[in-house]
Amino acid sequence: MMGNELQGDFIKFLGTGGARVVVSRQVRASAGAWLRLSGVNLYLDPGPGALVKCWKSRPPLNPSLLDGIIITHRHLDHAGDLNALTEAMTEAGFKKRGSVFLPSDALGEEPVLFRYLRPLVERLEVLEAGKSYKVKNLVFTTPVRHLHAVETYGLLLPLPWGRIAWIADTLYFPELIDYYRSDLLILNVPLLEPRAPGKIQHLFLADARVLIREIRPKVAVLTHFGMTMLRARPWVLAERLSDETGVRVLAAQDGMTLSLPELLQ
Numbered sequence: 070m071m072g073n074e075l076q077g078d079f080i081k082f083l084g085t086g087g088a089r090v091v092v093s094r095q096v097r098a099s100a101g102a103w104l105r106l107s108g109v110n111l112y113l114d115p116g117p118g119a120l121v122k123c124w125k126s127r128p129p130l131n132p133s134l135l136d137g138i139i140i141t142h143r144h145l146d147h148a149g150d151l152n153a154l155t156e157a158m159t160e161a162g163f164k165k166r167g168s169v170f171l172p173s174d175a176l177g178e179e180p181v182l183f184r185y186l187r188p189l190v191e192r193l194e195v196l197e198a199g200k201s202y203k204v205k206n207l208v209f210t211t212p213v214r215h216l217h218a219v220e221t222y223g224l225l226l227p228l229p230w231g232r233i234a235w236i237a238d239t240l241y242f243p244e245l246i247d248y249y250r251s252d253l254l255i256l257n258v259p260l261l262e263p264r265a266p267g268k269i270q271h272l273f274l275a276d277a278r279v280l281i282r283e284i285r286p287k288v289a290v291l292t293h294f295g296m297t298m299l300r301a302r303p304w305v306l307a308e309r310l311s312d313e314t315g316v317r318v319l320a321a322q323d324g325m326t327l328s329l330p331e332l333l334q
């Protein structure tokens with residue numbers, strides 16, 4: 070069987086695109102990421118294409134190995150494939166297994182998870198600010214509610230070898246620095262420059278610079294790129310950020326795998 074054995078810890082970016090234009094045109098894939106940490110398999114933000122990207126990945130990633138799916142917020146580019154992936158996690162609905170974590174408004178008036186799928190998962194958990202969640206022997210925290218159009222959280226994952234922080238979509242606010250102190254810092258940076266200030270609630274490149282400089286992780290990774298970032302070539306921007314901050318900064322690419330904790334050594 071393909072994709073039935075995974076070894077070592079890693080973060081694999083199955084998609085590194087963000088925002089509407091990039092997602093609609095699939096300039097970059099919008100599939101989110103597979104995290105295997107302390108042997109626990111989690112899927113973060115399965116946007117459109119996530120299920121296909123799992124199976125087309127080399128080697129294939131079998132979604133029935135997932136222990137959980139986390140949705141940082143209900144926007145399409147983060148939750149578009151949640152139903153497809155949930156059904157795949159439960160072995161096409163034949164086995165009650167796995168967890169789904171999502172903010173309360175993702176189950177609200179216009180839910181992003183079909184009702185018929187909910188009894189198929191072992192655990193459906195609503196994310197809240199300041200709370201920690203345990204999946205097998207892995208713990209993650211959603212430290213603070215972000216400033217975004219809908220209820221949104223980032224992740225903090227304390228591991229035996231260090232901390233991982235993933236800052237999902239948000240407008241910059243200075244408290245992010247203390248909430249996301251980490252050794253590996255992953256940032257969703259859709260925008261090169263601020264546009265329509267106050268209206269588009271996203272990080273832009275200068276925000277990423279401040280966060281990296283202040284948090285000083287061992288490695289920082291930029292992802293979730295919109296058109297303005299892609300036109301400016303993220304790998305060039307990442308190299309410039311490395312020079313400016315003294316921190317090793319990488320630009321994620323579709324299919325890129327971070328082997329952990331080797332990356333930080």
Ligand SMILES: [Zn+2]
Pocket residue numbers: 142144217238
């Ligand atoms: Zn969003």
